[in-house]
Structures are given as C-alpha cells and as structure tokens.
Amino acid sequence: MFKSIHEECGVVGIFEFENKPITDSIYFTLQALQHRGQESAGIAVCESGVIKQQKGLGLVNDVFKKEKLDEIKYGNMAIGHVRYSTTGLNNINNVQPLVIRHIKGNLALAHNGNLTNANELRQINEMHGAIFHGSSDTESILYCIVRERIKAKSIEEAIENTMYKIKGAYSCVAMSPKKIIAFRDPNGFRPLSLGKTKSGGYIVCSETCAIDSIGGEFIRDILPGEIIVISDDGVKSILTHQNKKNSFCIFEYIYFARPDSILEGTSVHKARVESGRLLAKESPVDADIVIGVPDSGLDAALGYSIESKIPYTVGFVKNKYIGRSFIMPEQELRENMVNIKLNVIKENIKGKRVVLIDDSIVRGTTIKKIINLLKDAGASEVHVRIPSPPFRYPCYFGTDIDSKEHLIANKCGSIEEIKDYIGATSLAYISTNSLKKIAINSKCGFCMACFTGKYPVSIPTNTEKNKFEEKITR
Amino acid sequence: MFKSIHEECGVVGIFEFENKPITDSIYFTLQALQHRGQESAGIAVCESGVIKQQKGLGLVNDVFKKEKLDEIKYGNMAIGHVRYSTTGLNNINNVQPLVIRHIKGNLALAHNGNLTNANELRQINEMHGAIFHGSSDTESILYCIVRERIKAKSIEEAIENTMYKIKGAYSCVAMSPKKIIAFRDPNGFRPLSLGKTKSGGYIVCSETCAIDSIGGEFIRDILPGEIIVISDDGVKSILTHQNKKNSFCIFEYIYFARPDSILEGTSVHKARVESGRLLAKESPVDADIVIGVPDSGLDAALGYSIESKIPYTVGFVKNKYIGRSFIMPEQELRENMVNIKLNVIKENIKGKRVVLIDDSIVRGTTIKKIINLLKDAGASEVHVRIPSPPFRYPCYFGTDIDSKEHLIANKCGSIEEIKDYIGATSLAYISTNSLKKIAINSKCGFCMACFTGKYPVSIPTNTEKNKFEEKITR
Amino acid sequence: MFKSIHEECGVVGIFEFENKPITDSIYFTLQALQHRGQESAGIAVCESGVIKQQKGLGLVNDVFKKEKLDEIKYGNMAIGHVRYSTTGLNNINNVQPLVIRHIKGNLALAHNGNLTNANELRQINEMHGAIFHGSSDTESILYCIVRERIKAKSIEEAIENTMYKIKGAYSCVAMSPKKIIAFRDPNGFRPLSLGKTKSGGYIVCSETCAIDSIGGEFIRDILPGEIIVISDDGVKSILTHQNKKNSFCIFEYIYFARPDSILEGTSVHKARVESGRLLAKESPVDADIVIGVPDSGLDAALGYSIESKIPYTVGFVKNKYIGRSFIMPEQELRENMVNIKLNVIKENIKGKRVVLIDDSIVRGTTIKKIINLLKDAGASEVHVRIPSPPFRYPCYFGTDIDSKEHLIANKCGSIEEIKDYIGATSLAYISTNSLKKIAINSKCGFCMACFTGKYPVSIPTNTEKNKFEEKITR
Amino acid sequence: MFKSIHEECGVVGIFEFENKPITDSIYFTLQALQHRGQESAGIAVCESGVIKQQKGLGLVNDVFKKEKLDEIKYGNMAIGHVRYSTTGLNNINNVQPLVIRHIKGNLALAHNGNLTNANELRQINEMHGAIFHGSSDTESILYCIVRERIKAKSIEEAIENTMYKIKGAYSCVAMSPKKIIAFRDPNGFRPLSLGKTKSGGYIVCSETCAIDSIGGEFIRDILPGEIIVISDDGVKSILTHQNKKNSFCIFEYIYFARPDSILEGTSVHKARVESGRLLAKESPVDADIVIGVPDSGLDAALGYSIESKIPYTVGFVKNKYIGRSFIMPEQELRENMVNIKLNVIKENIKGKRVVLIDDSIVRGTTIKKIINLLKDAGASEVHVRIPSPPFRYPCYFGTDIDSKEHLIANKCGSIEEIKDYIGATSLAYISTNSLKKIAINSKCGFCMACFTGKYPVSIPTNTEKNKFEEKITR
Numbered sequence A, B, C, D: 001m002f003k004s005i006h007e008e009c010g011v012v013g014i015f016e017f018e019n020k021p022i023t024d025s026i027y028f029t030l031q032a033l034q035h036r037g038q039e040s041a042g043i044a045v046c047e048s049g050v051i052k053q054q055k056g057l058g059l060v061n062d063v064f065k066k067e068k069l070d071e072i073k074y075g076n077m078a079i080g081h082v083r084y085s086t087t088g089l090n091n092i093n094n095v096q097p098l099v100i101r102h103i104k105g106n107l108a109l110a111h112n113g114n115l116t117n118a119n120e121l122r123q124i125n126e127m128h129g130a131i132f133h134g135s136s137d138t139e140s141i142l143y144c145i146v147r148e149r150i151k152a153k154s155i156e157e158a159i160e161n162t163m164y165k166i167k168g169a170y171s172c173v174a175m176s177p178k179k180i181i182a183f184r185d186p187n188g189f190r191p192l193s194l195g196k197t198k199s200g201g202y203i204v205c206s207e208t209c210a211i212d213s214i215g216g217e218f219i220r221d222i223l224p225g226e227i228i229v230i231s232d233d234g235v236k237s238i239l240t241h242q243n244k245k246n247s248f249c250i251f252e253y254i255y256f257a258r259p260d261s262i263l264e265g266t267s268v269h270k271a272r273v274e275s276g277r278l279l280a281k282e283s284p285v286d287a288d289i290v291i292g293v294p295d296s297g298l299d300a301a302l303g304y305s306i307e308s309k310i311p312y313t314v315g316f317v318k319n320k321y322i323g324r325s326f327i328m329p330e331q332e333l334r335e336n337m338v339n340i341k342l343n344v345i346k347e348n349i350k351g352k353r354v355v356l357i358d359d360s361i362v363r364g365t366t367i368k369k370i371i372n373l374l375k376d377a378g379a380s381e382v383h384v385r386i387p388s389p390p391f392r393y394p395c396y397f398g399t400d401i402d403s404k405e406h407l408i409a410n411k412c413g414s415i416e417e418i419k420d421y422i423g424a425t426s427l428a429y430i431s432t433n434s435l436k437k438i439a440i441n442s443k444c445g446f447c448m449a450c451f452t453g454k455y456p457v458s459i460p461t462n463t464e465k466n467k468f469e470e471k472i473t474r
Helices: A022-036 A066-071 A118-127 A138-151 A155-162 A208-213 A251-256 A268-282 A298-308 A337-341 A365-376 A415-422 B022-036 B066-071 B118-127 B138-151 B155-162 B208-213 B251-256 B268-282 B298-308 B337-341 B365-376 B415-422 C022-032 C066-071 C118-127 C138-151 C155-162 C208-213 C251-256 C268-282 C298-308 C337-341 C365-376 C415-422 D022-036 D066-071 D118-127 D138-151 D155-162 D208-213 D251-256 D268-282 D298-308 D337-341 D365-376 D415-422
Strands: A005-007 A009-020 A040-047 A050-057 A075-083 A098-102 A105-115 A168-175 A180-184 A193-196 A202-205 A217-221 A227-231 A234-238 A289-292 A316-318 A342-344 A353-357 A381-386 A399-401 A426-429 B005-007 B009-020 B040-047 B050-057 B075-083 B098-102 B105-115 B168-175 B180-184 B193-196 B202-205 B217-221 B227-231 B234-238 B289-292 B316-318 B342-344 B353-357 B381-386 B399-401 B426-429 C005-007 C009-020 C040-047 C050-057 C075-083 C098-102 C105-115 C168-175 C180-184 C193-196 C202-205 C217-221 C227-231 C234-238 C289-292 C316-318 C342-344 C353-357 C381-386 C399-401 C426-429 D005-007 D009-020 D040-047 D050-057 D075-083 D098-102 D105-115 D168-175 D180-184 D193-196 D202-205 D217-221 D227-231 D234-238 D289-292 D316-318 D342-344 D353-357 D381-386 D399-401 D426-429
Touching (some): A009 A105, A009 A168, A009 A180, A009 A227, A022 A040, A022 A075, A022 A202, A022 A208, A040 A105, A050 A066, A075 A168, A098 B118, A105 A138, A118 A138, A138 A155, A138 A168, A155 A227, A155 A234, A180 A202, A202 A208, A208 A217, A208 D337, A208 D342, A268 A298, A289 A298, A337 A342, A337 A365, A337 D022, A337 D208, A342 A365, A415 A426, B009 B168, B009 B227, B022 B040, B022 B066, B022 B202, B040 B105, B050 B066, B075 B168, B098 B138, B105 B118, B105 B138, B118 B138, B138 B155, B138 B168, B155 B180, B202 B208, B202 B227, B208 B217, B208 C337, B208 C342, B268 B381, B289 B298, B298 B353, B337 B365, B337 C022, B337 C208, B353 B365, B365 B415, B415 B426, C009 C022, C009 C105, C009 C168, C009 C227, C022 C040, C022 C066, C022 C075, C022 C208, C040 C105, C050 C066, C050 C105, C075 C105, C098 C138, C098 D118, C105 C118, C105 C138, C118 C138, C118 D098, C138 C155, C138 C168, C155 C227, C155 C234, C180 C202, C193 C208, C202 C208, C208 C217, C268 C298, C337 C342, C337 C365, C342 C365, C353 C365, C365 C381, C415 C426, D009 D105, D009 D168, D009 D180, D009 D227, D022 D040, D022 D202, D050 D066, D050 D105, D075 D105, D075 D168, D098 D138, D105 D118, D105 D138, D138 D155, D138 D168, D155 D180, D155 D227, D193 D208, D202 D208, D251 D268, D268 D298, D268 D381, D289 D298, D342 D365, D353 D365, D365 D381, D365 D415
Parallel strands (some): B289 B353, B353 B381, B381 B426, C353 C381
Antiparallel strands (some): A009 A075, A009 A202, A040 A050, A105 A168, A168 A180, A180 A227, A193 A202, A193 A217, A227 A234, A316 A342, B040 B075, B193 B202, B193 B217, B227 B234, C005 C399, C009 C202, C040 C050, C105 C168, C168 C180, C193 C202, D009 D075, D009 D202, D040 D050, D098 D105, D168 D180, D180 D227, D193 D202, D193 D217, D227 D234, D316 D342
C-alpha cells in the first residue's frame, strides 16, 4: 500500500542429525522472514530420504494451516521460502521451493535473487529440449545443476560447476535427500547466514533474525562465492568461487532487512541509526523535533536526533490491522487512505518545525500525503531528510523497484523540483559517499547501482524484466 | 465413499474463429465431465496467442470462482481438464492442463490415460538433463513433443513423431498459441470425440455429454491413432498411427461414462440396458422385483426387468447432499454410513424376492451392507446380478481399480464363496462373452484386461504404479 | 435453479438416557432432512442441563465443520433444524434452533410451519415490551411459551396453553434442560414422527428418513394437536388439542418429502407411484414411452407406466455436481442452462411419442425448456401429465410457492393455453378428486388450498408475507 | 498472546443529511477502533428508514468482505461496533450492534461498558416475560428502553428514563429509523466523542482516532451523563443525568486507547510520555539506556528518557505478521514464543544497564521472558519501571483483567518478591498519586479501582462475571 519497492525472497534451510518436528522450526523462521516476501510461501521437508512439500499463495499464516503442516511435520532436513512476485496468472507454478526429480533422485531449491543471464540460460536449455513451467530463473539454475549432476561426482560438485554458468544475484538453499547445500553468488548481492540450532544442527537463512526465531546461535555470514554443504559429516565449505570485488546490496540495510538482523557484520538497526546521523551531519537544519515515518524511518530519525540534538519524538500511529484484505473505498474516501493507515499525533506536531525522515522516496506520492498530514496538524515547517540517495536506475539483482519512468527522481529535473512537488520546506538526501559508511563494521563492497547506475556485473541487454506471460510467442 | 475404482481424467478443448467468453464454455464442459475426475480441475485459455491458466485442487465448483474465471474469460481457444488422483502431498504440481514454455514458444497439454513406458521415457529424458516437477507421465509426453519439436516443422509433426515413442493409453488435447491438437493412442483405450460449437467452432472432448452441455453438435469419434489439428484453416486429420487392433475400455460403458454420452457409436445408457438384458438371459431367476443400486446400477436393472418381465421398481433413495465435506462419525455410528447415503424404500421390499443389480463388485463390503439393508427391510431373497465380470487384474490404462489383493474376486476362491461373503441368496456375473456384445453399434475391439488379464499391449515390468513420492531416492 | 416452490423447514430432536456423542446423530438426521431446507442449519445440545449451540448459513456440510461439531459433541439431548428462507439481510438472526434464557431457565426451539396470526401475536407481545431480533414467527411462539411458563407448573403446561393462542401450521421441537417436547398444530399441516433410537432413546423428526439415518425404529406419527414430552420418565402424550378436521399438506407427498419417508401411514414413494397410476386412468394417451423429470417426477412416471402399460424408460441424466456455487454464464450460454443440469438420452427419445411426467408446474418456464430438449432430441409427440393440479393460490402454512401472479395457471386462462405456452402435444393435470386418493393408507384429511383456495383455517388479512426488513417503520 | 487484559468494545455512529456510501465510512472507523475489540464486528445501516445489518465473528477484515459490505453500502445513518469477548459457544448471538423490532419500530444499539446491575435487570425483565438470546447486558438496556418507549413521547425520552435504571459503565450509540442517539453513563467510565464529518454530518465514537480516520473534525467529548440526539434537526444535548463525581478509566490512557486519540482533553500519547516522566522522577536509576516494550511501552520509555536524560533507544523488533492464525508449536519450541513475536536488538543491549518500560504487569510471565531475552543479549542490569500501579482488583466497568488470583501482585507479597520472580535488577511501579497527574489537561475524575479497590459505584454482589453458558439452569 505504501511502497512500490520490494525484496523478492527469503530462504532458509535447517539440518538436524536426527528426525524432529523440523517443520515447526521452518515455520517459525518463515514467520521471521515474512517481510522479505508476502506473496507466497513453501516448505520442503526430507524424512528418511523422502522429500515432501507444501506451498501456496499468500502469507505464511494463510498457506500453512495446522492440519497441512502436520502432514509434513517430521524430518531431519527442511528448506523454506517466502516470495514476493508481481501478481500474475501463472504464479502457482512459481512458488518455491521447487521440488524436482532428476536422473540422480530428488532435489529441492529455494532462491533469493535474480540471474542476469536467465534468458540466455533458458534458451540454451530449451535448445536441449528443456521445458519451463514458470517464469522463474530458478528453473534455469535447476537445469544447470541437473545437467552438471550427470557428469559430477556429487551434488555439491554439480553446484560448483553450475556457478560458472549462472550470473547475477543468488543466495540459494538446496536440499538433496542427504544434504543441505547453501550457495551465494561471488558478488554477495543478497545476504545468507549460517547458524547453529539449539539441538546441535545447522541453519542457513537470509537473515539472522530467522536464527533468533528458533533460539539458535549465529555462526557467520556465508561468504560471497562460498558453497556450504551440510550433511551427517557436518559442515563443509567450498571456496572456489571467491571474489574480491563483492557488492552487497546496501538497500538491505536501509529498508529490506529487519532491524534486528546482523548482515555482513553490521546490525541493520545500527546502520539505520548511523544513516540518520550522517544525514544530520551533511544536511543539518534548525528545527524543533525529529520524527520518522513508521516503521522503516524510525531508526534513522533516532540517529538524526542524536547527531543534531533536536529532540526525537513520535509523529505517527500506524494502524497495524490494515492488511491485505482491506477493502479500498470509493474515490471520495480514498484520499483519506494515508490517515487510515497512518495518523498524526497532532499534539506533538502543532506549531512545530519538523524534521521528517523516511527511508526513501519512490514515486513521491506517499511522502506528499504525509507532509500534507503534518501541515494539516499544524506543522510550521517540514524538512524532509532521506537516508538513501534518489532512486534512478532499475535493479537486476532480486528486488523490484518501480519502473524507471515512475521514479520521482527521474520525473523531476532537480531536488528542488522534487521538494516543490512533495510540498516540503526543504529536502535533502544522503550522499552516496556517506551511504557507503553506514555499515560501520562491514568489510564488504556495496552495490548502489539503483542510485548510481554503476552495475557491478553486466546487465541483461534486454532491459525488460523477464515475465513469462508477456513473452509467450507463437 | 462407495467405490474404490476411479476414472482418472476428462479432457476438453474448444476452438473458435474469433475471441469469445470461451472460458464460460469450457467451464460448462468441465461440469459435464466432472464424473471423470473430482480431485482437481484446470483451464488454459489462449487469447491473441497468449496462454493463461487457472487450476487447483477440488471440484470444478471449488476451483473456479467467478472472479478467478473472469480473469481468463476471453480467448479463441481453451483446453480444460478434470482429474482424479490418489491424494498425495505433491499433487498441486500434477494438476493439468500443464502449461509450459519450450524452444518454440508455449504449449498446454491435457491428458487422459496412462503411459505404459512412462518409467523408461522418464529415465531417457533424465539422462538428457530433464527435470520432473510432478509424478505424472504427462510430463514425459511433453518432453517427447518438445524434443521432437526442435527438429519438426510443426507442432503436429512433433506430436506425430512423439506417438512413435509413447506407449499405452492417451487421449490428449494440446494447445499451441495457434492450434488445438487432439490425439488418441492407436488402441483407443479412452474415448475422444469431435463436435461443432453453436458458433461454428470445434470442440474435442472425452465424452459427448460435454458437447451437449454447450448446445454443440457431435461430429464423430476421433479414431484410434488419429491426430486432429484445429486451426484457422479448419480441421485436419492425420492418420499415420492407425491400427486395426484397437481396444476400447469396456468399463467406460459399465461405469465410467455418463449414460447420456455416445461412445464409439453406442449410447452408454443403451449399453447398460443391454448388459442387464443379456445378464437376465444368462442368469435368470424367479423373483418379484428388480432394483438397481443408484446411480450406475439403475439402467442395467431396467434391462434385466425388460428381458425377465420381472417388474422394475425403486429400491433406494440416495442422499444427494452427502458430499466430500461429510464428517465421518464415531465408530458406533459408522456402520450406518450406508443408510445415510442410501436408504431403502421399505414398502417396496418387504416380503419380496429381490433381484439386485450393481455395476460391479470391487471389495464386496458395500454390496454386503446393501444386501443387509434389504434383508432388514424384509426382503425374503436377494439375488445379486452383476453386469460386469469379476475384477481380477490391475488396469494400466488410466483407471485406478483397487489393488489386486483387495479385490474380492481374488480373495475368494469361487463365486459361491463371494456369494456367501456378501450374504446374497444367489450371485451371478455377466460372462465376458455377453459383455462384448453390450455395445450394439460399436465396431471397435475392447480391452477387458481387468477381467481377463489379457492385456492388449505390453505392460510395465515394474508392476508397481509409478508414484512420485514413493520413488524418491537418495 | 429449477423450482420456485420451497419447503421451509425440517426439525429433529433426540433424547437419550445417558450422555453420548449425540451431536453426531443429529448431524446425520439433518443430512437426511437437508431437502427440507438448504439455507441454514443449527444444532442445540444439552449436556448436564447446559445448552450449547452451533448454527450458520448454508448447507449442513457448510455449517458444521469437524472442529465446530466437536465442541458440542456430547449430551443426552439435542435438537436440530434446517431452514429455507428467502435470502434477506437479517437472516443470521433467524437461524434456528433459537436458544433463549427466560425466567425459569433456558429453552431451545425448532419450528417447521408458519403461524397465521404471527402479526397479531407480535403486536400483543410488543405492547408488553417484547423485542424481536428476527422476522420469524418462532419468536412469537417463544414469547407465548415464556409468558405462560411464569404461571404454569411445567414447560409442557406452558406449551399446552400456548397452543390455544397460536394459529396456523407448526410442527415444533422444544428442549428445556430436562425435556424434549414435540408439538404439532391441531390441523397437522406438517409431518412429525416419533421413533426409537438404537440405544433405547427417542427421536422426533419431520420425516421418517431421519429415523432411518441413525438406524432407529419408527414408532408412530405424532398426532395433530398432540404434545409429546420426553424425559427421564419416558414418553408422555398430551392430547388436549386434538381435532377431528385435520388437513395434512398433500404436496408433502408430491414433492417436498423424501420418497423413502412414510407420512401419515403412507410411503411417499408409493403415493407418487399411485398419483401416476391415477393420472394414467384419468388422462390416458397413446404413446411409446413414459419418462419422468428427475428426481421428483420419476416415481409418478413409473406409476403411469404400470397403469398404462406404456414402457417406462430413462429420459434424462441429471448432473449431480451442479450446486449452489455454480457460476451463471453470460446471456448467450444461459439458454443452455437446462441441458447443463439435465441432458436428454437421445437414443431413447428419437422418433418416439413421449409421455412426460413432472411433479408440478409453477411458472412453466422450466417444463417449456425440457419439452424443447425432447423435441430437439427427436421426440415426435410430448404428452405432459402432471400428478398435481394447477397451482393457483398462496400457501400460508410453511411453504413458499411462487407469487400468485407468476403462477402459469393464473396467467393462462385455460389448460389449453398452458399447453400452447409450454409447447406440449397434450397436457393434463390430475384432478383434486384423484389427488385425495394417492395416500392409500392415510386416514387424515388434506390441505389442498394451493390448488383449490379452500383454506382449512382462516388466513391472515394482510395477504403480504411478513418480512422483517420490509416492515421497518419510523 | 501477550496480555490478559482486554478492552471490551468500541462504538461508532455516523449521521449524514443525505444518502451516501456511509458504510465505507463506518468500515474505516471500525478499522481505527479495531484495537478496542478483535473478536467480532458489526454494522447497522439505515437507508430511508429501513435498517439493515451485517455482522460476524473475527476482525473487521474477516467479517466485512466487499460483496457483503456492498449489500448495505448506502444510507444516511449507520452505527458500528467492535467487540472483545471471551470465546464462548453462544457468541454469534452477542455480536453487536443488536438490531431489534419493538412496538414503535426498529432500534439498533451498540454498547461499550458493563452494567453492574445486569442480573437484577434481567430478572425483572424475565418476570415480565422477556427472553434473552445472548449473555450480554446490552439486551437488558434494550428491554429498558423498549418498555420506557411504550410510555415515552420519543426515543430520547425513553433513553433518558432508562438511564435512571441502568447502573455501571455504558457508552452507547443507538439508532432509530430517524435519529442517532449517543449516551454515556454519569460516571463517564468509557470515552465517547463527538465530531463533524467532512460532508457536514456528525460522528460519535469511542475515540477521536475514528474521527481522524474519515478526515472528520473533533468537536468535543460527550459529557458523563449526557444524551446526544442527532437528527435532521441537528444535534441536541440532554443533560439531566449530569454528575459531578465522574470517574474516567485511567487505564484508557495507559494501555487501551490509541496514542493518537485525545480523551477528556488529553492526548493519550502525551499522557503516556508524562507517565514515563513522573516515573523517572519517582524511581530514578543509574543506567545506560531506556527501552520500551512495543508498542504500548514505547511512549512511556520516551518520557522516562526525557526526564532522566538516559538515552532512549530501540530494544526490540516486533514481528507484525504474527496474528491470530499463528500455529502454536510443540512444547520444545514454545519457550521461544516470545522471541518469535519480539526479538532483541542485541547490539543495543550488550553490556548495557537497561531501564525497561512496560505499560503494566498482569501475570508476570511475559515480562519475565522479556527480561530473560535482555539478559541473554548481554544486558548487565535490567531495571523494570512500570507506569501503572500493581493490578489487584477486578474491573466491573467494561474491561477484562485477569482473574484476581492470577494477578502477580496478589500472588507475591511484595514488590521485592515480584522483582525476584521476574528476574529484574530492580522494579518500580508508578504511584497512584503520580498516575492521577498523567492526563495533564483532563478535568475529570478517574477510576483507579483495579489498582486501589475503591470502586466509584457499588459493584455486583455476585462477584462472578455473568456468563450465559455457565448460568443455564434447569
């Protein structure tokens, strides 16, 4: 309802050394990763070498009812997936994990990211007689693995060879009847963490908050280009795809990830606070209060307050009951949509010069309405400060930012114009220079291509996003 | 609830020469074919060369809600499928039509039947890197078509070549972005009919009742081994796979098909009446009334009455509201299950010598309960007459008869023993000799392998049914 | 979809001498009575003097899911209700049984019928401060009982006194924390039967098919004007309201009741066969076959065949999967609606002179379509014979016949005109004189007011049906 | 999942001077009031004097689907209700608004609060023949109004007279076919506000956030004992029940109400900040950071920080996707329930002396787990500060606090003992003296009976809560 920018997936895998109600654990971790994808969810469980699955469209709570979960309750391994996808007609075929049978048996795969050579891979595979059931590049990864597996000695060797062929962003968790294998692209675009479960097993997942959700213990990030193999022999690392020039998505800190997660060594919450602090240094302003747009603007607002000494306060109450089943009203009332979801605490705003922090501006329509709410509540000035630079370029690495022509930063010629459009007293974005510094403890490089247009790897020549339905030819 | 014998699928395809609300028509035909498969349903529609689909688990009424149907309402071509399948965990992946993308574009396929070389085909394809999402042999057909399509000049040529490779039973409807292609195995195990729609288009479907449901006109049966190609150029027939020794499933007449359908030139209703007539000739009995077990035993009961001159009457009322959501009661009441679904009209039965006709006996438990009901209602004698021979052998051609060891005809040494087990006064089955004659106008040969064990084509060496979940290896 | 004539309710009560999973039994009986009301269903259970309930809109299968039923599984008494009601906005408040608290404790009530003095009773009660939650006259019965109960020594005495005040049709089952009390209006408009359960308890219900559904034993009809009290002391009969001029609804035999029920001593099936027989005597015709419109015309068709010696055969196959969730198609296809639900067995009809039996004609539109189907199938003549006289007058006693002005018998001046409108070769209705004789063993009088306009009791002066929503005033 | 203390209802009414899609507006306001009751929701709409309704169990989003809402879309008046209720079997009968018919027409009523003389009123009414469908005291109010209405000149006069008879807490909105009447008990236990809609109509509602949700304008609180009549003649106030000793529930500020609401002149948010400030004054502590338990502890934490100068920071991330359909896991994982719903931001906590603010302590089990989470995250000290006094006494005025014997303050002899039980380094509650001062601008008196045991009105002698199901007698 608010953002037209979306993370596309969350993945998780758990390995235990004996049979357990492992699906309960996966269910918990998917609840913890729900923010990474709200369109579909799936679980594949392996019990005594047999892989079973449940999946469907909707939130984790919609897809997994008790009786369905109970059918796949037990196992020693399981993987899970949550997904955001543009609502298409075909989408049940795209819900992950994909569980397939190939020459050597079964394989389940969950993928976060986007391949940049998906089209080429699909064409190559199709020339060999491959058939694709969905639009997802995940099927291309599977075909590569399966073709390599024919020659390779093990599933991990097949995956290692596959990684020479697939380009772009992928943080994957695969499950064969005996192993869980996690692998991350050499750039390390998307996060992937390794942890220990309470009972001595292992967990791999997109974010550390999933480890916390089952009371587990964080071990370390899986490295860019690393393959982690978990089996009855324990954990093995394969590092042949290591790469010095990695490029972690910096927007994971700003918006996608949960504040309680630790990515590449830095707390997401801390990175957000730091972004606010740096923003205050770069773009100070004389004002009475600092407020954030809930929920993702709050931490940066706190940072701005700390640095600027302008008091932090609460500007809004968010209605937590407005969900996806909310019924859109007639035109007349639709203008009020923002204050149904977000209401101003007028007492705090009236007569005040306000610094307003939101994580980013996409189309500019939402922030415009929010500024209006503040003015209606009596704010004398509204200084907008954004802890991310203006969006200008598409992302090819697993997120869905609004189309280029809808981005306010592309529609307006200057920051001044954007300021006028949204009705702010003043407007400042963080510089890319400061942005780079928000993840204080992280040693990795960053991808900031959506702000700079400098892509760390080559991008698809066909700039259109690859959508199954639209590509169907005669 | 009553039978452990199941047809596995119904298929349909409609081609029109212009865009129409074609999905409404397909929806009607699937309602008409619902008796052929109640576990899942799907529709794929082609509008201006773009194929969209909707599918799901459950009855046609469960799967297709108005708003979902409306999303795919219009097109000039559409195919549909209803399916029975053993309830497995993976089954969403098996719901048809399968819509896939391959090197030359898109293809949708709906299949009724079972391949006998599905395992071999899967292994061959897997050796070339194929991946299988479901358990269904339909994916094997698709891989064959797609591999042939690389070399072939047209989709119909690819299908023609495919038919040299696939063995067993298949009545299929495929849809490419420009054509609907229907093809039937050379034995003609399962029915497949061609008709004309009211608006001058064409329909192919499992049974003629689907043609009636949209007010269409029956043209003719599609021949065993025939390929029918429907495009803007009209209807084309390819007959390279013709075969003299065809073997239509005789149980379609006895139980599977709808009485108002005409298969291979013979009305199903008439064939059932005839089966009763022949049964009366073979196994007459001195009795007061003839009754049938609803619904499939009624027509044969009428035939028995006509031949024997024993008055036909109504023995039972069936509760039409007992559906799949019926809640099974505690043990104590479960014994009453039959008379919740089926109640005796006592006034007609009391003191009477009854001839009872049921289409077939599988495990014998249901007929035993029904005989008990009649005795409780005061029947002095219950003479059971069955218009099909005893089931003794598995079917490999698209139906699911109970496992060999559960069949009462295999458990009991003789008809006498079965009679005693079910508590009948006398018991007679139709002879295979008479059975052959029930379809008076049909020119085709018949498959009666489930009764005789004489299979018209070689059967799988691995006698186990091929189920995905059970085959998963390490 | 077919008839615009509706029974309005079915009721049931079970008394056991100890705690049991009694709700399972009630659930079974409501399944058996489902044909008497498909709009809502409810169960009230009494366990150790505490009354609990579950109810909702829809079929028994929709309303009662396993987990809900299990919450009220046990008790020594329970009553149930199925209801047809014109779809209104308020209807959840009308779903029965009504469970209320009054000065002496709790009371549950299920009612089949319609009071003719509901308006007067409501006004009287309202003058004393009563409030009505629903439109149903059942609340008026409750207010009368409750007001009488203040003075009376027992609940049965209160009911006895209430019966002096309420007029019209009522077959009721009430449950106090210690007793089940069934009572029937002095005219005996609606059926009500008494039976024994397998475990030695008692059952009262609208039709005997409900007794059969739990394997019980029919004892006798509850008499017009009788009150039956079932408690730990056994069964007691109170006969102070006996009346010689009773008037059982004859349409229960023709259409409403299930053929396997026995009402007033006569099998419904037998009465239907007899109606066909008498019709054949009154209105013979030279023809080749007799067919019935499923399901309610089949028995009369058999009777017509027996009397006329014209062979009985099957004319139609009814699609049993077309339910309430069926999606109505666009106009173009809507004309085909009849042959989606009902398809002709053409082989039986082609070139034949057909006698077509349907239970009744309401608006004439359906029979017109059916005759068309037969002609399209090649019938040379279609002689329509109806085992009930023409509908001309409204019913005030618990059924919902189409409004007077829509009745074809009122729109057309003569039988001849109706014949022309529906396109029959000839048309004949049974005479009221013959109709009276169909229930061979019944000793009771009959209400035939919908055919004759001769009402056995005075009817409401305000001829409008009493609907809550439409009556709301300022 | 977290609190065993519940507000019992939210009410709203809107009056417009012409027909509008008024249900959309009510739907919005119920979304805004959802926090006041999550068990059921209902809307009654009046269009041209006719009252229609929709209601059901569940959240507003569950109960109102688009097609249902559209059935009652238009009207010039509407009232709505959200309700919390202990899950009982009878509850569909208790869902409000209640819409009834009485001698003078129709009436709809929505009630927030609890009568203290509900039992007496019910008995009196029952002696006159009243029947009760639900457990709710709201039916008693209706009976009083309806009985008074017989004698009174107007509905408002009937309500005025009723207010002499009903005791306890009630903030009600009634709707007759021409008027909306809001009335509040003389003590003013529960809030009730008056506002103007954008189109010049009027709104009455439990909290001002509902006015904001439709872009309306707050006018003023409805006074304790006041009756507000809204009709085509505008707004009329009746003040005969005014009372000097009013007693507004102080826990509305602490927990129940939304922070963006203004109750009795004071912003809820401000009152919470003030409570933290006063708590810091009373119970200072040497610490490194102040954190609040989301969401209701955050504002007080900010206040504590402001007063104490100890930095405010974020301690927890709350998983907003964990809803009522969350599946409870096996025992082993259940201990982790708190960190699935609430996860610690470890980076902020490690090595820190923490001041932890939660709005209140009921059983003590949740705070104990939260303290454990903090310790596990490395907190060196955890000083718990609670901006409400210990709960010790039941509430009879419309909220549901845990039963007396489960309250930790009653189980432990001293604050010290509670501190030890929950594992805090130190523990302090706000004093009642300070509590009184949190609502800076409010002129009203307060009810603090749950803390002090001093009830502002006499309480029921039968201390048991009145539950329908449990009271059913013979």
